[in-house]
Amino acid sequence: MRKSPSEAYTDYIEGVYLFYNIDNKTDHWIFNDGFPSIILFPDRSNKVCITIDGKESIVESGWVDGGVMKKSYLRYFEELDYILIIRFKPEYFHKLFSLKPSFFKYRNIATLAEINFDIEFLSQVYTTNSIDSKIDIIESYIKTLMPRSDKVGLLNSAVELINRTKGQISVSNVIKEIGVNYKWLERNFSMYMGLTPKEYIQLQRFISAYINLHTEPNDLLNVAITNGYYDYNHFLKEFKDFTGKTPMEYMSAKGLLS
Incomplete structure (x- = not known):
């Protein structure tokens, strides 16, 4: 299910997506279609195993991805009610998080810490069980990162x-x-x-x-x-x-x- 971002954030966020009833019985092929995305689990303690071309890594709370992902699969350790995905406009994601444009050139997966996602706002996201409240908190965080003036490229x-x-x-x-x-x-x-x-x-x-x-x-x-x-x-x-x-x-x- 897709939720449109609030009007003030449409230059920065492409959309917010909810995928429900995530099962842990099979491997899931994952990809990124060019929009840098932040993926959040319902609970901070939730974990997944991500395998990229045979190399495994364990990710907790959520992750960030971008670029072309090939031969990439993930397995959930438990069934989840949902995952929350925030897709950003490519040109502005890097500006918001003060990342080098080449951030995803040599990697496809990053942790939330690697993009310096504010720990206080992250704690607020996981404190509430309301999905709408989580989205509101994320948008309020993006507001703190937005430049005073800019235009869509x-x-x-x-x-x-x-x-x-x-x-x-x-x-x-x-x-x-x-x-x-x-x-x-x-x-x-x-x-x-x-x-x-x-x-x-x-x-x-x-x-x-x-x-x-x-x-x-x-x-x-x-x-x-x-x-x-x-x-x-x-x-x-x-x-x-x-x-x-x-x-x-x-x-x-x-x-x-x-």
């Missing part, structure tokens, strides 16, 4: 265009629509998102296909073609690149095959 416009087309747009058309040159676009994507415009387009296309896979598990060719892949083999290659499994292996593990 062209990067956000480019990101929103690619998202709206679900990755079925060329870099040249993005440049034409936004009115910038390639060097500017590549530099800003690299600085604030840790990937190139082409990689971000590829990521959005795959995410769209991944979602369609769950609704059309028996027609993989149609899923591939509908989402702009040349053919099934093209889709197969990207699926293995992102998840480490073939579509059939993944669907079999998730019980999606009829």
Whole structure:
């Protein structure tokens, strides 16, 4: 379920998302679609095991992620009623938390401490059981970080265009629509998102296909073609690149095959 941020924060926060009834019986494939995100558990003591390309780490309370995440899975140690995700506009996340633009270039997962999330506000978040109160506390914290005056950059416009087309747009058309040159676009994507415009387009296309896979598990060719892949083999290659499994292996593990 998505909740829109309060109007004062729409330049900074893309949206607040709630995922309910989180089970701990299977591994969950995780990804980031270019929007730096803060993920919070219901309770400060909740933990998960995150595995990235075979390397495991234990995370408590919540985490931060960004950039392109491949072959990344997590397992919850207990069933959770929900997880709360705050997705930030890429250009402003780094400014709010005074992070270098390259923060996610060499990592995809960070702890809340690594972005210097204020410990007092974090304690307030976990003191209340009300989700709405948690969101209010987070927004009040963001308010303390916001610059006195600023404006949404062209990067956000480019990101929103690619998202709206679900990755079925060329870099040249993005440049034409936004009115910038390639060097500017590549530099800003690299600085604030840790990937190139082409990689971000590829990521959005795959995410769209991944979602369609769950609704059309028996027609993989149609899923591939509908989402702009040349053919099934093209889709197969990207699926293995992102998840480490073939579509059939993944669907079999998730019980999606009829």
